[in-house]
Amino acid sequence: MTSSSKIQTQATLDAVASGLQAGGDLDELMGRAESPASDAGEFAGLIQALQSALRPVEPRPEFVESLRTELADLIEGQPGLIKRARQMPLRISLAAALALVAGCLLFFMRRLFGSDAPQEIQEEAVATPL
Amino acid sequence: MKKFFSRRANHEQLEDRELVALAKADAEAFGELYARYVKKMYSYIYHRTGNIQDAEDLTAKVFIRAYSHIGDYVDRGLPFQAWLYRIAHNLVANWHRDQSRRKIIALDDYVARSLHSEAPERLAEESEERDQLLQAVRRLPEERQQLLLLKFIEQMSNAQIGEIMGRTEGAIKSLYHRTLLALRDDMPSSAAADQQRLEGTEV
Numbered sequence: 520m521t522s523s524s525k526i527q528t529q530a531t532l533d534a535v536a537s538g539l540q541a542g543g544d545l546d547e548l549m550g551r552a553e554s555p556a557s558d559a560g561e562f563a564g565l566i567q568a569l570q571s572a573l574r575p576v577e578p579r580p581e582f583v584e585s586l587r588t589e590l591a592d593l594i595e596g597q598p599g600l601i602k603r604a605r606q607m608p609l610r611i612s613l614a615a616a617l618a619l620v621a622g623c624l625l626f627f628m629r630r631l632f633g634s635d636a637p638q639e640i641q642e643e644a645v646a647t648p649l
Numbered sequence: 650m651k652k653f654f655s656r657r658a659n660h661e662q663l664e665d666r667e668l669v670a671l672a673k674a675d676a677e678a679f680g681e682l683y684a685r686y687v688k689k690m691y692s693y694i695y696h697r698t699g700n701i702q703d704a705e706d707l708t709a710k711v712f713i714r715a716y717s718h719i720g721d722y723v724d725r726g727l728p729f730q731a732w733l734y735r736i737a738h739n740l741v742a743n744w745h746r747d748q749s750r751r752k753i754i755a756l757d758d759y760v761a762r763s764l765h766s767e768a769p770e771r772l773a774e775e776s777e778e779r780d781q782l783l784q785a786v787r788r789l790p791e792e793r794q795q796l797l798l799l800k801f802i803e804q805m806s807n808a809q810i811g812e813i814m815g816r817t818e819g820a821i822k823s824l825y826h827r828t829l830l831a832l833r834d835d836m837p838s839s840a841a842a843d844q845q846r847l848e849g850t851e852v
């Protein structure tokens with residue numbers, strides 16, 4: 520095959536592929552081909568087979584959504600405690616603050632008075648044996 | 650709702666180049682780019698790997714890598730999707746290297762999904778031929794597979810393919826011709842059918 524006919528064949532093959540993608544008829548496209556039928560024609564069926572075999576494949580919608588979420592987390596970073604508290608509704612924020620205060624009070628009360636209780640029990644235990 | 654989720658109407662009207670510039674500091678802009686290209690990337694990777702699990706895994710990696718490097722992205726006049734395809738191509742190439750010891754060919758589900766409701770015998774025959782062709786495509790060198798996928802699935806022009814593959818339009822045309830020659834030699838049944846067609850047209 521000479522270089523000019525090779526270039527012509529390449530152009531024809533390209534035109535056939537584009538024509539098929541545009542919904543054209545293979546025989547009609549081959550009829551319009553400028554290069555000799557023997558050069559381009561030997562690939563026509565193959566191009567058509569490729570055209571029908573290679574089709575776009577859609578991802579699962581769940582995958583698209585979960586990846587979107589993953590990327591969002593990556594971009595925005597995991598929100599910290601204060602950021603999360605700020606994003607909470609007012610009622611929930613107040614309840615959380617009250618719970619926090621109550622928890623702290625309970626903790627300090629136990630620290631202050633809780634340490635005496637075992638001693639008392641121990642003292643009672645010592646006093647009661649006969 | 651996270652900012653990334655909400656696609657702004659004005660973002661949808663922006664060109665890729667403008668979105669990329671915004672995406673360096675704006676999560677919503679990157680979200681729009683994701684929405685535009687996630688299906689294309691998945692489809693490309695699926696055909697290169699042949700199975701859903703790896704296609705999903707690598708698609709995720711493409712976007713994670715794209716986001717982490719978007720700050721370094723320099724607009725050299727090439728379309729943004731060329732950059733994404735290059736990331737995808739590199740990840741798939743690494744994946745093939747890792748997988749070279751174990752061979753995964755799971756094209757059945759793809760073939761099954763794309764079958765039409767025709768006569769069972771014809772359906773089985775078509776399925777077999779399609780399967781053979783897809784396997785022959787996957788035996789081609791990486792760059793030839795890439796060319797066919799971009800041409801037939803993404804329906805890109807030679808100029809666009811050249812931008813992605815870093816070659817001239819003429820080089821892509823020539824590579825396409827050589828790819829068809831290689832496929833024809835690998836698919837004797839296709840060659841015979843073409844010969845029949847040729848003889849039919851010449852008479």
